Amino acid sequence: MSDNKFGIYFNADLGQIVRINSPYWIPEEPDWVFITDRVNATLIEVRTMIEEKKLFESIGSIHWGSLPGSEN
Numbered sequence: 001m002s003d004n005k006f007g008i009y010f011n012a013d014l015g016q017i018v019r020i021n022s023p024y025w026i027p028e029e030p031d032w033v034f035i036t037d038r039v040n041a042t043l044i045e046v047r048t049m050i051e052e053k054k055l056f057e058s059i060g061s062i063h064w065g066s067l068p069g070s071e072n
Contacts, residue, residue, distance in 0.1 A: 007037040008046050012056050016065035017046055025067050 009027040010017045020026060021039045035041075035049050047059040056062060 004037060005034075006039055008035045008039065008041055009033065010035050010046070010050055010055060010062070011065070014065060015056065015058070015061050016063060017043075017050075018065045018067060 005023070005026045006021050008017055008019055009032040011027070011032050013031065017035070018027060018032075019039055033055060035046055035053075038045075041049075043062070043064065047062050050056050050062060051059045
């Protein structure tokens with residue numbers, strides 16, 4: 001991965017992906033795995049990438065998450 005930390009990250013424990021396009025919060029390894037630098041990738045595209053990398057079995061249950069502190 002380049003120095004650019006923007007992109008899509010996946011947390012297998014939560015079955016959740018997040019889109020990072022600002023330095024407000026950068027997910028940390030090993031909980032979060034960098035999937036792609038394409039911040040506009042669709043859910044279907046990201047699920048396919050996760051399936052190809054064999055990171056999660058039940059890709060249909062993967063969902064978008066929210067950044068910490070943005071739940072309100």
